Amino acid sequence: MSVKTALAEIPRTIWTSIFRHSLPSSELGQAQTSFTNFFLHVHPVKVNRHTLKATYTLGLGLISFFLFLILTVTGVLLMFYYVPSTTQAYDRMLDLRGSVAFGTFLRNMHRWGAHGMVIAVFLHMCRVFLTGSYKRPREFNWVIGVFLLLLTLFGSFTGYLLPWDQLAFWAITVGTAIAGYAPVVGEKMRFLLLGDNTVGQEALLRFYVLHVVVIPLAITLLVAIHFWRIRKDGGLSRPAEADMAPGTEALSVQVMAAPIELKPAEGKQSFGLMGLVRGPFTKVGNTPENTVFSWPNLLMAELFVFILTVAAILVISLLFHAPLEEPVNAMHPPNPAKAPWYFLGLQELVSYSAFWGGVGIPGIEVAILMLVPYLDRKPGGVGRWFAKERLLANTLFVSFTLLNVILIIIGTLFRGPNWEFVSPW
Amino acid sequence: MSTKVSEQNGTRRSFFTWFSSAALFGSAVISALANFVFLKPRATYGQPSRFSIGKPDAFPSGARIAIETRRICVAREGNQIAVISTTCTHLGCIVGVADTGFACPCHGSRYDQDGNVTGGPAPKALPWYQVKLAPNGELEVDTSIEIKPGSYYNV
Helix, strand or coil, X not given: CCHHHHHHCHHHHHXXXXXXXXXXXXXXXXXXXXXXXXXXXXXXXXXXXXXHCHHHHCCHHHHHHHHHHHHHHHHHHHHCCCCCCCCCHHHHHHHHHHCCCCHHXXXXXXXXXXXXXXXXXXXXXXHHHHCCCCCCCCHHHHHHHHXXXXXXXXHHHHHHHCCCEHHHHHHHHHHHHHHCCCCCCHHHHHHHHHCCCCCCHHHHHHXXXXXXXXXXXXXXXXXXXXXXXXXXXXXXXXXXXXXXXXXXXXXXXXXXXXXXXXXXXXXXXXXXXXXXXXXXXXXXXXXXXCEEEHHHHHHHHHHHHHHHHHHHHHHHHHHCCCCCCCECCCCCXXXXXXXXXXXXXXXXXXXXXXHHHHHHHHHHHHHHHHHHHHHCCCCCCCCXXXXXXXXXXHHHHHHHHHHHHHHHHHHHHCECHHHCECCCC | CHHHHHXXXXXHHHHHHHHHHHHHHHHHHHHHHHHHHHHCCCCCCCCCCEEEEECHHHXXXXXXXXXXXXXXXXXXXXXXXXXXXXXXXXXXXXXXXXXCEEECXXXXXXXXXXXXXXXXXXXXXXXXEXXXXXXXXXXXXXXXXXXXXXXXXXX
């Protein structure tokens, strides 16, 4: 080979050292693309057609994840200008608005993205419940999901303080006082969180560290486990008939789906296969399958949701500005002093009883949420919205959710000065 | 004989397994707790709990004067002086001082002149703080010492 050809091949050599395969032109290529690319290998090589049904998932999990990505990117950018100091934070907010290129826009994106993520994660939980997707073997992934919901709320809550305006200061004063009502550890927890007896410089610094490091890392780790478990728990939930090829009769599937009996050999075992597949999902039994290649089907669906999410956040951020009120005045609470909207249901309850509203009821709610898959173990009704078999569970969940939503609406719109009932009209 | 030896080995091994696991786990728990000790500040940068509020003459009889920066209200009736907290016992908002008592703007808690709850979600009365004359003739308040409501200081 001449030097000239060797040199000419350098770009191509570099390219192929990074990307092992060219764009797939065969089924083998499609499989290899998902398999060998770091960013794509989270996907299975093939997915069930049912997984791609937009009306089933509504893309809510993906929307939550993409909002988290948007929040990470905009958040890191905002960090370049923000200082977590009581004397500087508010001025930095004004600087963002006045003298930083795209400052207002990035702050808008971060703010609306955060609200959007709270809503998307909540709706995602509703989707998972109403389709019965927390049933075996996905129980633990539901629990991780509940932790992710709590972390999302906590991330949003800690971010609320950072602008150091009146809204921030009093929302956190009220919010942390609610935490102080927890029995035994409440006051200690509050002190640990604030680093002082009142909301001040220490609290701002602590909330900043939690907001930009601790919570995002925790969310990243749990999201990774959440995604990993989706794969290991057999993909997205789907009804049993989704695993049959169109036109296959149910009876034949019954026969095919008979689990393979595995007898442990005495003392020695050999694992010739890549892995042992448990249950009725053996690939051996399920041919012909009702699956399609992830590349490009799943990828295109994901890209579509991504573009939709980004577009929505961009449009909202162009239309509406993130609020910024007067700088903190620790002497004069606004009247009424309200917590962030997603905690106003709690604040409404707190106005009746501080302990029950702030600690008792939310504590019980979270405990029940985490235990859901262990309390409701009846199989059936998985993979369909509002399955008839799950009428009781769904009714309970919907009423419980509606109650929370109504309390939030009352707290947000119907409470005025001195927390007295007002009409928004 | 041989079975006995192996059984003994098994017990010893399981003991060491158990013991080292417990030690490892214990160390992990202690390390985690140490982090909490680290996170709990020993000194705070907030306001001191003991401070002067000036000479008694600054508070004429019948006055109910809120000192917002200190989150207290100084009430004087004749020679009797009381210092009442203006931090709402409900969720830590600052209550407004009126002639009839105190009212919280956040969740509508109301207190009478002595700080007793008369309405709203507040779980307990506003605390009274210790106040006395310092040698320099100024009134000194200590918010770390709560006194029985109704126990006035005579000047």
